[in-house]
Ligand code: HEM
């Protein structure tokens with residue numbers, strides 16, 4: 001054993017494909033350096049598996065710097081692991097101790113079907129975005145940056161909402177597999193800005209309708225989503241979503257717009 | 258009409274309904290508690306107050322209203338619970354509460370159970386007191402006070418009520434704050450604390466009535 005390195009017992013969810021039965025399989029990771037990220041740990045385990053001619057553990061990753069949102073997995077029972085405000089790729093092994101047993105599972109939600117091992121299909125989020133999470137802009141000459149005045153406070157709150165990376169941890173942690181924190185962040189981001197106004201009502205109605213048909217559940221206001229969110233998106237966005245949705249529905253009921 | 262139905266059948270509309278019916282039931286309980294505390298203070302005033310209520314024909318409208326609130330709340334609660342379960346098809350092998358800013362609690366995870374308890378409690382409660390023995394206090398006034406005192410001489414009855422009110426407290430521990438969040442009013446630690454204190458006061462306020470009667474024999 002190299003100095004400063006340690007050994008970790010892993011129990012990793014292995015599932016050959018979406019329809020196969022899965023189960024936890026035990027692996028021992030030796031020479032774990034405290035400076036490794038959790039994904040690097042899985043890389044090392046996979047190197048070993050490949051050398052032994054076995055199928056490596058499938059998991060998603062891209063940026064490995066906490067901004068793309070692809071590396072979702074449930075580590076020790078918590079989405080992205082027990083470290084707050086951290087994606088799995090930014091979770092460093094120094095937070096674990098020699099001899100720890102760590103369980104690794106995929107996001108579990110009807111709307112996020114498992115593709116293989118830790119990889120799930122998060123395209124339901126893309127379809128929710130496509131249903132309304134955009135603004136329509138007629139292209140032409142670029143508008144001067146300060147043409148449209150936006151109060152600093154609104155700009156900042158919209159930025160906070162826009163920091164959502166769409167990783168799906170909120171869904172994974174919610175007992176109802178609800179997507180309301182994700183949708184709340186997207187809806188809030190646009191509802192605060194002038195560019196978001198023309199499509200304000202139909203956006204929120206369409207996104208919720210899409211979320212329902214994807215099979216995400218309702219919100220029970222437990223707030224596990226905020227607690228696991230790597231970007232610490234506040235559940236206040238869910239309250240904004242509820243206001244926006246109720247407003248749009250009332251306008252529809254009373255025949256405005 | 259279809260726009261209203263569409264709203265109420267949506268995941269958010271259903272939670273708005275849940276919150277409004279829950280808060281209205283809560284408001285009823287506040288008045289119910291205030292009135293019932295009279296039992297410990299003044300028997301005659303209690304009987305007169307009850308008489309004023311039950312001799313008013315509007316009471317039927319109020320009762321139907323309460324029943325509608327109760328059923329609407331209960332049905333939405335069951336649907337929300339089922340939708341939530343259906344959204345997660347396979348369970349985690351290992352699952353932990355995230356802690357930190359989360360409001361998840363024993364109360365929040367047992368809402369369907371603590372709620373379902375009222376399905377047993379409310380009919381029994383109405384049976385015991387509304388349809389219980391009729392004592393005459395004279396002048397056509399029902400002596401409800403005597404009925405209450407008699408019922409709570411039975412320690413098992415008192416136990417059932419104390420446990421029942423604790424269960425109510427659990428429901429409100431999460432429900433009170435949650436309702437304001439569902440309505441999109443606000444979310445804050447303070448709101449949650451207010452909800453917790455309200456739940457304890459409500460449960461304690463009700464539970465004290467049978468306890469005091471059992472321990473002191475009650476006002477005669
Ligand atoms: C048969 C009776 C009842 C059942 C089955 C029931 C069920 C439920 C359930 C399952 C929830 C949580 C919904 C969710 O997960 O989002 C809830 C919330 C709530 N309940 Fe009840 N409940 C009952 C009676 C009551 C009563 C008597 C009160 C009045 C004190 C009450 C007040 C509330 C409140 C204020 C909420 C919060 C609403 C929200 O989350 O927006 N409930 N109930």
Ligand code: FES
Nearest residue numbers: 064068069071089
């Ligand atoms: S790999 Fe991009 S956030 Fe983790």
